[in-house]
Amino acid sequence: MNEHIASIQTQALELIAVASDARSLDDARVSVLGKKGSLSLAGAAIKDVPKEEKAAFGQSLNAARTAITSAIEEKQAAIQQIADRAALAGIDITLPARALPTGALHPLTQIRDEATHILRCMGFALADGPEIEDEFHCFDALNTPADHPARNEKDTFYFDSGKLLRTHTSSVQIRTMETATPPIRIIAPGSAYRRDEIDATHLSVFNQLEGLYVDTDVTLPDLKGTLEYFFHEMFGTTTEVRFRPHFFPFTEPSFEIDVKLQVKGQAPRWMEVAGCGMVDPAVFEVINSNRKDDALNPEKLTGFAFGMGLDRLAMIRWGIKDIRLLIENDTRFLSQFA
Ligand code: DAH
Numbered sequence: 641m642n643e644h645i646a647s648i649q650t651q652a653l654e655l656i657a658v659a660s661d662a663r664s665l666d667d668a669r670v671s672v673l674g675k676k677g678s679l680s681l682a683g684a685a686i687k688d689v690p691k692e693e694k695a696a697f698g699q700s701l702n703a704a705r706t707a708i709t710s711a712i713e714e715k716q717a718a719i720q721q722i723a724d725r726a727a728l729a730g731i732d733i734t735l736p737a738r739a740l741p742t743g744a745l746h747p748l749t750q751i752r753d754e755a756t757h758i759l760r761c762m763g764f765a766l767a768d769g770p771e772i773e774d775e776f777h778c779f780d781a782l783n784t785p786a787d788h789p790a791r792n793e794k795d796t797f798y799f800d801s802g803k804l805l806r807t808h809t810s811s812v813q814i815r816t817m818e819t820a821t822p823p824i825r826i827i828a829p830g831s832a833y834r835r836d837e838i839d840a841t842h843l844s845v846f847n848q849l850e851g852l853y854v855d856t857d858v859t860l861p862d863l864k865g866t867l868e869y870f871f872h873e874m875f876g877t878t879t880e881v882r883f884r885p886h887f888f889p890f891t892e893p894s895f896e897i898d899v900k901l902q903v904k905g906q907a908p909r910w911m912e913v914a915g916c917g918m919v920d921p922a923v924f925e926v927i928n929s930n931r932k933d934d935a936l937n938p939e940k941l942t943g944f945a946f947g948m949g950l951d952r953l954a955m956i957r958w959g960i961k962d963i964r965l966l967i968e969n970d971t972r973f974l975s976q977f978a
Pocket of ligand 1: 894
């Protein structure tokens with residue numbers, strides 16, 4: 641090997657050997673391999689080397705560069721290893737990691753999804769409608785006369801335009817029948833709004849799930865069987881369900897449904913969870929005259945409808961005593977449902 645190059649290599653390897661950190665190693669690299677480094681300058685002198693020695697000179701140059709480069713890489717790895725060890729010193733890497741808090745679905749979402757799942761398994765499809773409604777879809781088409789108390793300004797949120805926040809999800813029945821061709825089997829979970837005083841069992845925004853089944857030969861036993869099955873799936877087959885005669889303008893006959901609540905340490909009591917009934921033919925007729933056809937012919941078709949309170953179902957499922965807990969977003973409450 642060319643002597644000059646050999647001495648550059650020896651010096652370089654010494655510099656590399658004594659470098660104790662990334663910085664001094666880099667200084668060493670620049671002083672040898674940098675643009676003005678000793679080896680680079682020696683290499684530039686190749687043009688003055690006699691022709692017959694050029695090849696040997698070039699080989700020496702390459703051999704030195706290879707040796708120096710690999711020495712630098714080795715040293716780099718060693719320095720990095722020392723730095724890594726120092727960073728970990730004092731840390732017990734065998735300690736278990738701190739658990740990250742996991743998110744979970746809100747209890748109302750869980751109940752809504754569960755109710756939807758049960759009914760979809762029975763053949764009901766999801767339907768949807770607007771929360772800002774007009775009086776026709778919320779009341780008139782549901783056979784609710786202009787002087788009905790539910791239409792009162794004290795009970796309903798009206799906009800200046802005359803539109804309103806829907807007071808129940810029953811408006812989705814109407815919107816569905818306006819366009820669908822029977823048989824119709826739909827459910828519509830969603831929010832409803834009333835100017836109720838807020839207390840432990842009332843909110844001005846609450847959640848319902850509406851259902852509608854229209855076909856030839858839909859009967860009251862179908863309604864009863866469907867909803868009994870639903871509540872048994874929801875709360876267990878031993879849960880008692882009762883149908884209490886009631887009045888709704890859009891169904892005849894109509895019922896309210898109660899579920900027998902058995903809370904530990906309390907006397908059993910009935911809790912109202914839903915309204916239901918056989919669709920009043922008058923509702924079909926309003927829709928027909930609006931559609932200008934006979935798609936919902938009351939001579940050929942019958943139907944049942946129901947509307948249940950999802951917040952109530954959640955309260956029953958988990959024994960929640962105050963409905964306000966469901967909207968306060970207090971994680972001490974919500975984390976119990978994770
Ligand atoms: N819309 C009623 C309410 O909010 C509940 C209801 C009763 C819905 C009877 C229905 C029904 O579809 O047939 O109190």
